[in-house]
Amino acid sequence: xxxxxxxxxxxxxxxxxxxxxxxTPRFQMSIAELAVPSGQTVFLLGESGSGKSTLxxxxxxxxxxxxxxxxxxxxxxxxxxGAARDRFRAEQIGVIFQMFNLLPYATALDNILLPLRFAPxxxxxxxxxxxxxxxxxxxxxxxxxxxxxxxxxxxxxxxxQRVAVARAxxxxxxxxxxxxxxxxxxxxxxxxxxxxxxxxxxQMGATLLLVSHDIRLAERFDxxxxxxxxxxxxxxxx
Amino acid sequence: xxLLRLAIRSLFSRRFTVGLTVFAIALSVAxxxxxxxxxxxxxxxxxxxxxxxxxIVGARTGGVQLLLYSVFRIGNATNNIGWDSYQQIAARxxxxxxxPISLGDSHRGFRVMGTSAEYxxxxxxxxxxxxxxxxxxxLEDLFDTVIGADVARDLGYRIGDPIVVSHGLASFTEHDDKxxxxxxxxxxxxxxxxxxxxxxxxxxxxxxxxWKNGARSANPLSADEVRAMDLAPDSITAAMLGVKSxxxxxxxxxxxxxxxxxxxxxxxxxxxxxxxxxIVGVAESALVGVSAMVVATALLGMAAMIFAGLNERRREMAxxxxxxxxxxxxxxxxxxxxxxxxxxxxxxxxxxxxxxxVVARPWVDAAFGLYLPLTAPGRFExxxxxxxxxxxxxxxxxxxxxxxxxxxxxxxxVRN
Numbered sequence: 001x002x003x004x005x006x007x008x009x010x011x012x013x014x015x016x017x018x019x020x021x022x023x024t025p026r027f028q029m030s031i032a033e034l035a036v037p038s039g040q041t042v043f044l045l046g047e048s049g050s051g052k053s054t055l056x057x058x059x060x061x062x063x064x065x066x067x068x069x070x071x072x073x074x075x076x077x078x079x080x081x082g083a084a085r086d087r088f089r090a091e092q093i094g095v096i097f098q099m100f101n102l103l104p105y106a107t108a109l110d111n112i113l114l115p116l117r118f119a120p121x122x123x124x125x126x127x128x129x130x131x132x133x134x135x136x137x138x139x140x141x142x143x144x145x146x147x148x149x150x151x152x153x154x155x156x157x158x159x160x161q162r163v164a165v166a167r168a169x170x171x172x173x174x175x176x177x178x179x180x181x182x183x184x185x186x187x188x189x190x191x192x193x194x195x196x197x198x199x200x201x202x203q204m205g206a207t208l209l210l211v212s213h214d215i216r217l218a219e220r221f222d223x224x225x226x227x228x229x230x231x232x233x234x235x236x237x238x
Numbered sequence: 239x240x241l242l243r244l245a246i247r248s249l250f251s252r253r254f255t256v257g258l259t260v261f262a263i264a265l266s267v268a269x270x271x272x273x274x275x276x277x278x279x280x281x282x283x284x285x286x287x288x289x290x291x292x293x294i295v296g297a298r299t300g301g302v303q304l305l306l307y308s309v310f311r312i313g314n315a316t317n318n319i320g321w322d323s324y325q326q327i328a329a330r331x332x333x334x335x336x337x338p339i340s341l342g343d344s345h346r347g348f349r350v351m352g353t354s355a356e357y358x359x360x361x362x363x364x365x366x367x368x369x370x371x372x373x374x375x376x377l378e379d380l381f382d383t384v385i386g387a388d389v390a391r392d393l394g395y396r397i398g399d400p401i402v403v404s405h406g407l408a409s410f411t412e413h414d415d416k417x418x419x420x421x422x423x424x425x426x427x428x429x430x431x432x433x434x435x436x437x438x439x440x441x442x443x444x445x446x447x448x449w450k451n452g453a454r455s456a457n458p459l460s461a462d463e464v465r466a467m468d469l470a471p472d473s474i475t476a477a478m479l480g481v482k483s484x485x486x487x488x489x490x491x492x493x494x495x496x497x498x499x500x501x502x503x504x505x506x507x508x509x510x511x512x513x514x515x516x517i518v519g520v521a522e523s524a525l526v527g528v529s530a531m532v533v534a535t536a537l538l539g540m541a542a543m544i545f546a547g548l549n550e551r552r553r554e555m556a557x558x559x560x561x562x563x564x565x566x567x568x569x570x571x572x573x574x575x576x577x578x579x580x581x582x583x584x585x586x587x588x589x590x591x592x593x594x595x596v597v598a599r600p601w602v603d604a605a606f607g608l609y610l611p612l613t614a615p616g617r618f619e620x621x622x623x624x625x626x627x628x629x630x631x632x633x634x635x636x637x638x639x640x641x642x643x644x645x646x647x648x649x650x651x652v653r654n
Contacts, residue, residue, distance in 0.1 A: 060560070062559060082564070082565075083566075086562055086563065086564040090561060091562070095560040095561070097557075103248070103554055104251065105244075105247045105248050105250065106243075106244050106247050107247075110240060110247075117240050117241065117563075118562035118563055118564075118567070153251075
């Protein structure tokens with residue numbers, strides 16, 4: 001079953017995926033099916049240890065499944081070669097992590113600009129990368145002077161997360177993947193942060209897949225999924 | 239560009255460890271280039287000291303030894319040449335010019351050399367340059383002296399100052415009854431001449447006439463009495479000569495080496511200098527080898543530093559991967575880092591070398607008579623810095639490969 005066969009266009013589609021981590025402890029994951037429709041915001045509930053990091057790595061093409069089908073932005077990423085997959089990720093996906101998102105020694109501006117270095121398409125979409133980076137930062141409530149001069153390490157956690165959002169959004173990738181982006185923020189900051197994120201994602205018409213253990217965030221998403229319904233994880237400690 | 243900027247910022251954020259590593263490389267590079275500088279400086283300095291002389295004649299000894307004591311005033315003659323022999327050689331038809339040299343006395347640590355007036359006309363250094371007077375003129379009176387630039391500078395002598403020659407090279411007995419007068423001061427040559435007190439050959443005889451067995455005799459002669467006497471020497475230390483035709487050098491050399499009256503040795507300065515290089519070559523190679531090992535050690539230290547930092551930087555690599563950097567980019571970034579450290583170290587080392595040269599040059603010149611030319615870094619330095627930076631990049635390959643493997647295994651998530 002491919003994206004076209006499902007009727008709706010999927011930004012992310014996985015089916016029959018098997019993954020095995022050969023290190024210690026041994027770790028296996030099976031994913032029957034996961035579909036994230038294009039242009040929607042999807043909340044994926046997952047406790048730590050539920051395999052969500054592995055799931056995201058599979059979607060981003062950093063880990064390779066032993067079997068199954070993974071389609072991102074209409075393309076089969078399993079059959080891609082390593083370098084092509086890295087390039088594809090750079091072009092199509094913006095990633096936001098929970099913490100330590102940024103290169104601490106680089107300025108906020110350089111952090112935002114970094115993905116463009118690896119994604120010619122995204123670079124083409126914003127010829128004035130610097131201007132676009134500052135515009136995004138401004139929209140996310142980061143003053144220009146701060147973005148240009150301050151090292152990421154000197155920013156507050158909330159500011160860092162907004163820089164990470166700007167980095168994920170620059171050059172308008174189709175898919176934004178966020179892994180616990182709010183866990184380091186307090187409740188008020190979480191709401192403000194999600195407001196900004198949603199606003200920008202909607203403006204771009206991008207697909208958002210946000211993974212969190214915090215069900216309270218789920219309300220405003222188009223769809224809500226639980227990783228336990230999607231993935232089966234087996235661990236052998238022997 | 240952004241990657242280079244990030245690499246530099248990353249290094250700067252670790253400036254203490256990186257700085258120490260850069261400094262270690264800088265010291266090793268300064269040492270390495272410095273050894274080479276001194277080595278070539280010494281060679282040119284030696285080679286520049288004598289030019290235009292076809293043969294040096296002395297008592298039979300080693301060729302290198304004769305060269306060292308006659309030209310460089312290093313070591314002492316084991317024996318002298320009889321004045322008769324000297325005159326016989328001087329009378330040979332092949333000889334264009336000949337200059338006698340008589341060594342053995344000193345003045346406050348500087349060697350005194352007796353010679354003829356022709357010395358000033360015949361002596362050539364650094365590719366044919368002649369001696370020139372900075373002040374005064376040549377030897378006129380019996381007790382006139384011409385001093386080298388360093389002698390004048392170190393002892394503060396001016397024209398007309400009196401000089402008392404000491405007997406031997408390190409003694410407290412002085413020829414104070416027959417003082418000399420500074421008649422001329424030579425310009426700086428960068429050769430042992432700068433550190434020499436030159437007097438007439440007759441003057442050497444004159445101050446020794448009333449000496450017997452290294453001590454003053456019971457009835458000394460006054461300076462005026464001496465002037466009236468026959469001052470032809472009994473013997474001299476060595477002689478420098480030029481031939482009329484280069485073709486005759488080897489025959490004359492052979493004839494002198496087979497001289498009947500006494501055992502003599504004639505050497506071609508260039509050949510003796512080559513022998514000298516062969517002797518010191520081993521030590522030179524050892525020195526170059528050791529300093530090269532120091533550079534290698536500093537570069538390995540850099541690799542160790544990068545290795546040690548890798549684990550803390552896994553998060554950083556994961557970020558690069560997440561924005562689409564291939565593992566190859568991680569590899570390249572770490573090699574770039576090593577290259578930058580090595581380059582900074584090499585350039586700082588070069589700066590240290592020149593700083594050291596500027597500071598130490600007068601001292602090296604005074605202490606060893608070694609004139610180190612302060613030339614701009616040339617192809618030699620450039621190519622070695624290139625080699626060192628490349629070696630740095632190569633050494634950086636080891637931590638880079640490890641980072642590559644780590645980033646492949648970690649992906650976007652870091653298990654810590």
